[in-house]
Amino acid sequence: MSRPSAASLAMIRQLIEMPTVSRDSNLDLIHWIRDHLKALGVESTLVHDATGKKANLFATLGPTDRPGVVLSGHTDVVPIDGQEWHTDPFKLLEKDGKLWGRGTSDMKSFVAIALAYAPQFLAQELKTPVHYAFTYDEEVGCLGAKQLMPVLAQMPVRPAACIVGEPTEMQVIAQHKGKKSWRVDVRGFECHSSLTHQGVNAVEAAAELIAHIKSIARRKRDHGPFDPEFAPPYTSLHTGTVNGGTALNIVPKDCSFLWEIRYLPQDDVDALYNEVVEFARTKLEPEMKAVRPECGCSFQQISEFPGLATDDTSPIIELGKALTGANRVQKVSFGTEAGLFSGLDIPTIVCGPGNIEQAHKPDEFIELSQIKLCEDFLDRLLPRLREGSTGLPRT
Incomplete structure (x- = not known):
């Protein structure tokens, strides 16, 4: 398998080396993403917590008058306290076909790859927009996503579907506990x-x-x-x-x-x-x-967070299978923010690079091959967004 793009690798490095342990503020990272998108001509909405020290970010690439596909991920990571790391957890290391660092698998790599594709999304005249939803404090109870949901509920045009990029080895997950x-x-x-x-x-x-x-x-x-x-x-x-x-x-x-x-x-x-x-x-x-x-x-x-139970006949399931080449969907026991999006009647799947078995452990890593699979996924999504052929509702 060929090597992932330099843009994705550089973006992963940028995010990994901005520590965002759940107990701390994520504003440095969120402001960096906001400014990065603004430089590309994209405005972002920030939804802060009660302290003002943390924020979600929501942004739309493409037309704002029609429903699009959300690429969603959390920006916080779990602590390293008491863990015996053999590398600096907040310095990205590439070795043995892997990237090592806190958040590489769970789940900054997906956020980074999605951001690295922003110029490609913007270069197209998309008929179906892309939405970015990046949240805080998923690791301590999906707190940020719970604050974001009322904002999405009040949008004149809600997203048509959501892909939560938690580590599933790019398998399509339709249900979780x-x-x-x-x-x-x-x-x-x-x-x-x-x-x-x-x-x-x-x-x-x-x-x-x-x-x-x-x-x-x-x-x-x-x-x-x-x-x-x-x-x-x-x-x-x-x-x-x-x-x-x-x-x-x-x-x-x-x-x-x-x-x-x-x-x-x-x-x-x-x-x-x-x-x-x-x-x-x-x-x-x-x-x-x-x-x-x-x-x-x-x-x-x-x-608390709700479970996910997306109907197997949902268009987002068919889209996910088409983009991954899978002929079936799977279920996982770990939780995500997907159930919250689904609770707003936004059909949702979980599909992202990396393996959940690496999450929360010392010496967390993601394989380069997983990053490339995620890029392939977005490469297949891009023409469908451009042509409006996602199979998702258009109104």
Whole structure:
């Protein structure tokens, strides 16, 4: 396979070497993209968060009076804290047919390739426009995309379809799981550990609740429902962090933990959540409150994103298959912003370069061959945009 273009490689380097860890501002990168597009004659709309320190960018290349194809990606990356990198994560390194650096796979390469094609899009008299949607804080709950959606909903002409370029090895993804996550704070009553009957052990109550969550997880694993095209093929429940207690000889007053549900599109995530809350209310709290009435469990949702379930007969599916040469679509368990676009009745697929197995790890990389496949994808899209032959709705 031939080498990717110098324009794509240069743009990937530019974006990788502008650190945008989710906890930090992404404005340097967003302003750079805005100014880069402005130099090409394209105006951008920025949608900021409440602090003004982060922003989404939306721009249209081509006619603005008709629906186009969104090329969407997030600009944030996960932290490198505690990871043992053998390269500088924020300096792009090309070696062994790969590009190494934080965000190469997830997912600055897609954003960069899309931007590198801007001059080619603009050089054509496109009958179907291209929209860029670049967001912040996808990695911490799709926060930026949630702020962008109301803006898109109010547009006089909404996009006809969306391609979210998360790493799928350029396979067309029509469905992925949804996710909801919560923080649980367990309030007990502190006392000396020799007098446990006078206290309420928050750590033990949390442990019982976590064990109940695990029992539900086993039930879903063993009894489904199942969809063999997902891995794992069932709804999963998982506890990620637990914090509580101060010393062994003190009955702990406080304990908190974070847990999540990643659910199949056909499963009832709210029913599973209510089952956990019901266990806390009916099995744990009566015993806790019998000792001290102020004790109990509180639940706070901390993030969510909807699943994706694009109909196999949708024109965006047919377009994606035509551009990749695939004869079938696939499903993935990881989440993306695609479900949010789909929620606005914008038919959406996930299709981008790189492998999700490289995401979030030290020594993250993307193969050069994946970059070239993404360029080939856009090369096939370009004449369809020029001729208005995407098969997507025109109004």
